[in-house]
Amino acid sequence: MIKGHHILLLSLLIISCEKDDICIEGSENTNRITISFIDNETKSPKGITLINVKSIENDSIIHEEFSGESIKLPLKVNSNKTKFLFDNKDNLDTLTIYHQSIHQYLNRSCGYISNFLINDQTEIIKTTGWIREITVEKDSIFNEEKTNIFIYY
């Protein structure tokens, strides 16, 4: 009889050992916004060189000495507004993106990711005005394949 108990107790102990939950690499993730730069004269994509790109609320810089036709930037998951400061040869323009942060549950190990919907109020505040205008091309951010916002300059 005692042997039977031992086996049961042992199996209880073994089964109660928990496997560590690790979010698998390559699981869905929170995506960034894609912003492309367009020449205001020719209306065609044109590379730009910026001294830096940062958020207003955050002192650290996201991109230093950025150059390229499009840039990917993180949006705030715990706010409905993200503000960026684009520094083009010491000319600073602010881009305020209004968005809905929609959180999607994956599983215990990965938790939530955030998708975004860009609202119409999204605007630029011209300080020195190197940005001519912006257009919202694709308002939903569920992947990083398409450009969401065009900046004309």
Add this chain to the structure above:
Amino acid sequence: MKKKQIYLFIISIWLSTNMLVSQTELNISDSLVIKDKLLTMNKLSLGVDLFKPIKSSSDGDNLNYEIVGDLQLTENLYLAGEYGIVDRIIEDENINFNSSGSFLRIGFNYNMFENWVGMDNSIYLGLRYATSNFSNKIINYTVRNQDSYFSNLVENDFQTIEYSGLSGNWIEIVAGLKVETFKNVYLGFSLRLNKLLSDSEPDNFDTLFIPGFNKVTDENTFGSGFNYTLTYSIPLRKKKK
């Protein structure tokens, strides 16, 4: 799913009644023993889990408790159950949430320990059907993000996520022991292996913890638990000697 639970419950009752019947059959020749073995409701035990209130107060949670009870049916077979209230903060991998609710487990214990005269200890195996109703409130969570430029912690003030009316059902295999420390006062310990039968699937969240069942894992439906009890046994009739 509901049907399955009902079947299991019936099977568990059927199994235990079988034990009862087979016992009486075995002892049919000994008329003196029959009287003693069949429906000798000698005692009713009531008690509390000592561990849960201590743990909840040290963790800063609201009071958690579990009351236990059993009723002797035959010499070795007991009708047994537990009822508990849980209000706990669960700190999970990415999500911290509050789980509050109650649970009820009903089933049988079968004593396998042969006592010497005058002793009343037991080593038992048991089976339970258990159910829990609870609600979850998410306190905060960290959003999985490839970019950590901004904080990815989401607090309650941005978005409140609450789920009520959640439920879970499971069965438990129990292995435990009970030792009489003073006259009619027992200390007990039991280990439980739980097998989840069904649970609620809240929208855009998951059942990660069920009161009475404990942690629910992604990969399988097994859980475990234990209790450490102090019980008092009420003699229902005087033993004839």
